[in-house]
Amino acid sequence: MRISVIGCGYLGAVHAASMAELGHTVVGVDVDARKVELLSQGKAPFFEPDFEDVLRRNVDAGRLTFTTDYAAIAGAQVHFIGVGTPQSETGAANLTYVNAAIEGMLPHLGQCTDGPEVVAGKSTVPVGTAARLAEQVAPTGVTLVWNPEFLREGFAVKDTLDPDRMVYGLPDDERAAADAQAVLDELYRPIIEAGKPRLVMDYQTAELVKISANAFLATKISFINAMAQICDAADADVTALAGAIGLDDRIGKRFLRAGIGFGGGCLPKDIRAFQARANELGVGESLGFLAEVDKVNDAVRHSVVDTARRLLGEDLAGKRVAVLGAAFKPDSDDMRNSPALDLAQEFTDLSASVVVMDPAASPILADREGLPYEIASSIEAALNGADLIVLGTEWKQFTTFDPAKAAELVARRIVIDGRNALPREDWKAAGFTYAGIGRR
Known part of the structure; x- marks a missing residue:
């Protein structure tokens, strides 16, 4: 099939390359000329394992191209919307980029001669958005579907080509729904033939699947972090607690x-x-608990500073703090809402001397001006002379680093394991005072 993908950020670029990997001919459209230039050269504008190999292979094969010109989508059978929906000042999703994508697409829709033409939304949007967009697209004779993504950063290529499920949000019109479903089934035929679940539903339910899944995961994370605070207060161990309750199916x-x-x-x-x-x-009261989930997520970060003061003394001025991690998770260079960087800022605000090191994000941070903390290019450089080590992102390079070597580099042997990912006994054996999250 001929496919277009509007928006070539993290979601769109990975989806475009993955669709080309399935054998389709794909054009990606983005307003950022620099990003388009990099992608056209087979170079990834962000860090994601395996992505650049898939990107380069399909660009070189001629199946995958990128442009800033919306006219390039004319004649494609499926058009994916993969633009961002950032948070607005009110907390609601900002649909500016989704609306702009539809406006840019409209003059070029309805020109496919290979069969029914479909616009497939993948962006995470508020429930009710698909129905509104479907009305805008309807005059072109094209059917809108909602096909949410479930990518995990660090596993995005795998999650696209080998998903745990696929969701089709289809219109109420039975004929249009049947035609659109047939197009998506053909598009994803290798995945469907591999036996992956395909779930067919209405627009509204499809829109709710992704955002409700994320809300549930956030709730689960904040729950165990709340239990960690209880464990700290009661001198219990949250890792043993989690292991016990996790055995319940x-x-x-x-x-x-x-x-x-x-x-x-x-x-x-x-x-x-x-x-x-x-x-x-x-x-709104039905989701009132999510405000508490958000509060717990903030509170657990502040508790690390409290632990640092307990171990180093109330006055952190001049203390050298090595924060290992900047990305919000390993195998990514995404620093949006990063707990590790929040901690780096908090320590800096308390006049500590902070150095940050991250295998993927350090080069990006090094190019930024005016940062209130140092950026190290190696673990050794970050640890040199440190009074405190804080693990902020559980990169393998950090969790497998030799504690004995760390002991030779630091000024004081104190470590706060912000991810409960370090081998505690090994660090204690190397002479470190070890503090985890909710651990005795």
């Missing part, structure tokens, strides 16, 4: 590792946008 083990909270471009903004939309629908 109704609960499960995943997302039950206490730490300094969630970040990134999805969970924080999505739970706020979900609350805002619920308020608009007149049922």
Whole structure:
């Protein structure tokens, strides 16, 4: 099939390259000329494992091109909307880029001669958006569907080509729905033939699937972090607690590792946008608990500073703090809402001397001017002379670093494991005072 993808940021670029990997001919459209230039050269504008290989392979094969010109989408059979929906000042999702994508597409829709033409939304939007957009697209004779993404940063290519489920949000018109479903089935045929679940539903439910999944995951993370605070107060161990409750099939083990909270471009903004939309629908009280989820996520970060003061003394002025991590999670350079950088800023505000190191994000930070903390290019440089080590992102390079070597570099042997990911006994054996999150 001929495919177009509007928006070539993290979601759109990965989806475009993955569709080309399935054998389709794909054009990606983005307003950022510099990004288009990089992608056209087979160079990834962001860090994501395996992405650049897939990108380069398909660009070189001629199946994947990028442009700033919307006219390039004319004649394609499926048009994906993969633009961002950032948080607005009110907390609601900002649909500026989604609306602009539709406006840019409209003059070029309805020109496919290979069969029914479909616009497929992948962006995370407030419930009710698809129905509104479908009315805008309808005069072109093109059917709108909602096909949400479920990508995990660090696993985005795998999650696109080998998803755990696919969701089709289809219109109420039975004929249009049947035609659109047939197009999507053909598009995703290798995935469907591999036996992956395909769930067919209406627009509204499809829109709710992604945002409700993110709200649930955020709730689970904040729950175990709240339990970590209880464990600290009661001198209990949250890792043993999580292991015990995680064996219950109704609960499960995943997302039950206490730490300094969630970040990134999805969970924080999505739970706020979900609350805002619920308020608009007149049922805001039904999601009132998400405000508490947000509060717990902030509180656990502040507790790290309290622990640092307990270990180093109330006055942190002049103390050298090495924050290991800047990205919100490992195998990514995404620093949006990063707990690690929030901590770096908090320590800086308390007049500590802070140095940050991240395997993927350090080069990006090094190019920024006016940062209140130092950027190190290696773990050794970050640890040299440190009074305190704080693990902010659980990169493998950090969790496997030799504690004995760290002991030789630091000024004081104190470590706060903000992700409960370090081998505690090994660090204690190297002479470190070890503090985790909710651990005895």
